[in-house]
Amino acid sequence: MAALVVAFVLLSFVASQLLAPRRPNAAKQAPYESGIVPEYEPAERFPVKFYLVAMSFIVLDVEIVFLYPFATVFRDLGLFGLVAMAVFVLVLLVPFAYLLSVGALEWGPVQRILRAGPGPLLRTRERVLDPMARPGAGEEDAA
Amino acid sequence: MGLEQVPHNFLTARLEDVVRWGRRNSVFPATFGLACCALEMMATGAAHYDLARFGMEVFRASPRQADLMIVAGRVSQKMAPVLRQVYDQMVEPKWVISMGVCASTGGMFNNYAIVQGVDQIVPVDVYTPGCPPGPETLMHGILTLHEQIRTGELLRRREASPTGGAGIVLDREPLPTSSPVS
Amino acid sequence: MTDTHHPDTSLQRQTDEGAQELVPRTRELVMTGGVWPEDTLGDTMIINMGPQHPSTHGVLRLMMELDGEEVLRIKPVIGYLHTGMEKTGEDLNYVQGTTNVTRMDYASNFSNELVFSLAVERLLDIDVPPRAAWIRMMMVELGRMASHLLFQATNGMDIGAVSMMLYGWREREECLRLFETITGLRMNCNYIRPGGVAADLPPGWRDHVLKVCDTVEAGVHEYDELLSDNPIWLERTVNVGVITTEECLAHSITGPILRSTGFAWDLRKAQPYLPYDEVEWDVVYASNGDVYDRYRIRLFEILESAKIVRQIVEKMPPGDFRVQDKKITPPPRARIDESMEALIHHFKLFTEGFKVPSGETYVAVESPRGEIGCYLVSDGSARPVRMHIRGPSFYNLQSITPMGGGSLVADAVAIVSSIDPIMGEVDR
C-alpha cells in the first residue's frame, strides 16, 4: 500500500518533468493579457488590500490544516480533545472578527447604503409612449 | 528533455503509447469562440452533445492550461496578432482545430477584413467544414484529432513539416536553450 | 437608491474613518484609442479584459482602470470581429443579401433577415401575403426565445451559476432542432427572404412548435425558482449597474435595458411592423434599471413570446407563403421543367437577381437586444448602394461607461453580461 502511494506521488511529479516537451519562446514568458501583446511592462504596486486578504487566508488555512488530524481521531480524544480544539478555534475567531470589523473584506468602493430590494416586475398591455410616465403597476406579476 | 529525446526502441515503446493515450484522453480546449461557430462549440460542450464523454468538458480560459485551440469563427485582421499571441502562449504539445469555413478559408467573407484561412497564422491540424458546423461535425473533427494523437501521426507530421498546416506560418524563433527556464 | 455617480467626478470612498474624498487625479488620463500611457503616479492599474476572455461575450475588449478591485473607468474597445459585412452587402445582390445579414446577430438570426427583407419590400413597394407575415412573426418570436435562453445560459455562468449554462442550452437545443425542421438549418437559417419566406411550414409543424413551447415554459419556471429568489443571486445583481431612463435616451439605448429603467417602449407595440396587434401579449418592464431587472425582463419575455407563438399556431392563415410576383419570387421547382418562361425567370433571378428602383429607406424591428434597423439605399441596379444595419448591441455597449464606473471587477462582468452584446452585430 505504501509503495503504491509513493509510486503515485513520484510518478505524478517526475513523469511530467521527464516527458513534457520543453520549447520556451518569448510569448510564453510574457504575461497573459487576454491575447493583447503588452508593449510596456506594467510596473504597478499592488494595492495593500490584496496582501491583507492573503494574510487572513493564511491564518484561516493553517487553522483548517490543524482541524484535519483532529477530525480523524476526535472520537478517541473525547471531551478533552473537544475542549482543546474549541479553545483553539475560539482563539482564531478573534482575529477573524477584527478583520470583519475593520472592513478588510469589504471591497465595496461605495457602500450600498440603502439595501433596496429588487423592484417589482411590471406588465402593460397597451403601448406606452411617454418616457417619464410610469403607468402604474399594470398587472403586478407575483414573480 | 522531452519525449522526443527518449531513445525510440522496444523498451520505451509502451511508454510512448501510454503517454499518447494520456494526451488523447485529456485534451483541454481553450475558449477561443469568435463568432457563430462559438455557439455551436458551446452547444457541443453542453448537455446534449456532451464533450465530457471525450474528457474535454472543461473549456480552459487561459492558454497556459489548454492544449487544443478550436478557432471557432471568422478571424479578422485586428484579431490575427491576438490569435497568434494566444497560440504562442499555449503549452506544448498543442493542436489547432479550425472550426467552420470562415476560419478554414475565409468562407463567404472574401474581403479586406477577414484573414482568408487561419492556417496563414497558426499551423492547423484538423479542418471542420460547415457554416456553422453542427455539433456532430465538430465532434467528428475532434475524434479524427484524437485518433491522430493516439497514433502519434500528428506529432510526426508537425515535426516533418514545421508549417504543419496548409499555409505559410510566421513562426517565432524559440529562445536559445540556455535560458534559465529549462 | 445608490447615487449613480459619473466616474469622472470624484468618488466617495467608505473607510472606517467615514467617507474619504478620492483626490481627483492630478493628471487627466487621456483615453486615446491606443494603449494608455503608463500611469506611474496613481496606484491604479490598467488591465485588459481582452478579446480572448471567458466572460466577454465574444471578442469584446474592456480596458479597465482598476484601483484594487474597484473599477474606476471602463472603455470598451471593439472591432476584433469586424467582417466588412456592409462592404460585402454592397457586393451581393438582393437575393443573396439575407445570407450576409443573417450572420450579424447570430443569436437571433430571424430579426436580421426580417429587417433586411422589410427594407427591400419597402423599396419595391410590395406587401407579403398574410400567411408569410404570420410565419415571419412566429419565427422571429421563436428566435427571440432561443436568444433569451442563450442569455440566461451565459448570464448565469458569468455571475457564477455555472449549471445555468447546461440548463439554458438544454432548452435552446429544443428550439434549434425546431429551426432545423422548419428552415433546414440550426443557425444562420436564411429563411425570411425579400418577398416572403423560403419554404412553407413542414406538415405536423403545429404540435412540434407547441411541444417546444411547453418545454421552454417549463424550463423558464425552473430557472425562476432556481435564481429569482436566490440570496446569492440577489446579492450579486440587485443595485448593480444601475442606469436611468434619461441616460438610456441620451445614449440611444433600446431593448430590455431601456425597459428595465421603467419605460415600457417596445417597437412591436409602438410601431407594429407585423400583425402584432392581432395577438394578445404584454410588454414586460421593471423600474430599478439594474442587472436583476434585466435578467427578469428577458426571462419573462420568453413567456410572452411563447404566449404569442401559441396564438399564432391557432390563427395561422392559409394561402401563399411568398409574394406571387414573378420578378421577385423564383418559380417552384416543378414549374421549371414545364414552362420556358419559368425557366427564364429562375435563371434571371439566381444569376442577376431582381432590380430595385432607386430610393432610400430605414426600417426598424424589435430584436431581442433592442431596435435593429436597416438603412438601404438603392440605385436601380440589382445591388444595393448602401446596406447599413443599425445594431442594437453597438449602441447598448455605450451604456458600460455610465453603468460600469465605481463597481467591482466581478460586477463589471455581471454588467457586461446583462448588456448581452453580440459582437457580430457590434463589429459588422
Place this chain on the structure above:
Amino acid sequence: MADTTDTTTDEPRENDHEAPGPDDDVAAAVLGAFAGSVFVRSHGQPVVYVARGSFADVARYLRDEQQFSMLIDVTAVDHLLDGVRYSPPGVALERFEVVANYLSHVRNRRLRVICEVPAAEPSVPSLTPVFPGANFPERETFDMFGIAFEGHPDLTRILMPDDWEGHPLRKDFPVAKVPVTFKGDPSPR
C-alpha cells in the same frame, strides 16, 4: 418634456405607404427654422435635407423643441459609382451623404435628416455634444468613410486596426477579394 403630447392625427404606421394629409408638421417646423432645407417623403417616411453647417443645430432643435428624445442612428453613404442616383428635387447632390435618424417616443414619430458632404472637404459638425449616443457611430463613420466630425471628443478608428490606411466603405476602396483557387487549379484566376 415641455408640452403634453400633441394629438397628431396621422400616426403613420410603419408600413403605411402614402401618409395622408399635408406635409409632416415636424418637417415643416424644421423647414421653417432652418433655411435651405428640403423636405421629401421617401416611401412614406419624412426626410429632411439640411445644409451641412446646421447638422448639429437641427439635432438640438429636434431634441429641445420637437420632443425627439432619441438619436437612433448616424451613418454615411458614398454615391461615387451610383447607377440612377435617387435625387430629390432641390438638393445639391455631393459624393457623400451623412444620415441621422431621430425617433420621438412621445409623438411616436421618426424623422431622417440627411446632409450632403463634398468629397473635397469631408467634415460635419458632431452630434455628440447634443446626443452622447452618437459617440460610437460617428467614430465608425469616420473609420469607414473618413468623414471628420468636428467637436467629437475622441475621433479615432473603432473597427479597423489603428494602423490601417484608407477607409474601407468608400467606393474607391477595393473589396480586396482574394482569387479563389481550387486543388489542382493551374493558375489562380
